[in-house]
Amino acid sequence: MSNLKFIPYTDFEPLKEEEMLKRSKEFYNKIKKRRTIRHFSNKEIPIDVIKNCILAAGTAPNGANMQPWSFVVITNKAIKQEIRTEAEKEEHIFYSTRATEKWLEALEPLGTDERKPFLEEAPCLIAIFSKKTDVLPNGEKAKQYYAQESVGIATGFLIVALHNAGLVTLTHTPSPMGFLNKVLNRPVYEKPFLLLVVGYPSENAEVPNIHKKSLNEIADFIE
Ligand SMILES: Cc1cc2nc3c(=O)[nH]c(=O)nc-3n(C[C@H](O)[C@H](O)[C@H](O)COP(=O)(O)O)c2cc1C
Known part of the structure; x- marks a missing residue:
């Protein structure tokens, strides 16, 4: 890494309007095929694909460039099983007592319940952690800025990268x-x-046969 405080930004690629339109449409057509999947095969994933997708997630914008995230990749069967057991314990309490009637009503079209077989069946789990404070290599504590927002954006990058690599996800x-x-x-x-x-x-x-809101429903254009 260079010691200069600022370096020229040379990665910008100017595009003609026609090309911009084409690429934006192509990207929309690709990303709209992403769906949350709840039924997985046990086919294994090349670990380098996961590594590249996490590198892509790590390029996300984030508060003061603190990069307040950790991604823990789990492919170990025994650990996946332990995670399923613990998750199902919590989800049992959630579905039987913690969730409000309204919340359960909202979940009804998705057909979800307290059973989480996918936590064992899927070949890979990525646990994403957000850091409100971090511990520097010298042991000092460092406050992180906008940790939740930053980790949310990085997770979005990760989901898109995995979709682009031909994989499916469940958040x-x-x-x-x-x-x-x-x-x-x-x-x-x-x-x-x-x-x-x-x-x-x-x-x-x-x-689930759900629909996405139209452009008019999600955007206002103030000219
Ligand atoms: C923050 C967040 C939490 C979610 N939690 C769950 C979950 O615990 N279980 C589940 O089955 N789906 C979960 N989902 C998936 C949503 O239900 C799903 O994204 C939504 O129904 C839209 O469907 P789509 O992703 O296929 O477009 C979650 C999504 C987000 C963004």
Whole structure:
């Protein structure tokens, strides 16, 4: 790395309007095929694909460039099984007592329940942790800025990178997720953000028949 405080930005690629339109449409057509998958095959994933996708996630914009995230990749069967057991314990309490009627109503079209077989069936889980404070190599504590927003953006990059690499994901948030610190031996200053289930869809995988809001419903243009 150079010691200069500022360096010229030479990576910008100017495009003609026509090309911009084409690329934006192509990207939309590609990303709209992403769906949350809840039925996975056990086919293994080349680990270098996961590594590249995490590198892509690590390029995300973030508060004061503190990069307040950790990605823990789990392919070990026994650990996946332990995560399933702990997640199902929490989800049992969630579905039977913690969730409000309204929340359960909102979840009903998705067909989710307390059983989480995908946590064992999928070849790879990525536990994403957000750091409110970090511990520097010299042992000093460093406050992190906009940790939640930053980790949310990095997770978005990761999901898009995995989709682009031909994989499917499930953003899973067993509630609460504190057990992940224990199972994965993470320090207390790392807060579980979400558990990304990664792999290939099972042969007869189905998805809820839901729709996305139109442009008019999600955007206003003030000229
Ligand atoms: C923060 C977050 C938490 C989620 N938690 C869960 C979850 O615990 N279990 C689950 O089955 N889906 C979960 N989902 C997936 C959503 O239900 C899904 O993204 C939504 O229904 C839209 O469907 P789509 O991803 O196929 O477009 C979560 C999504 C997000 C962004």
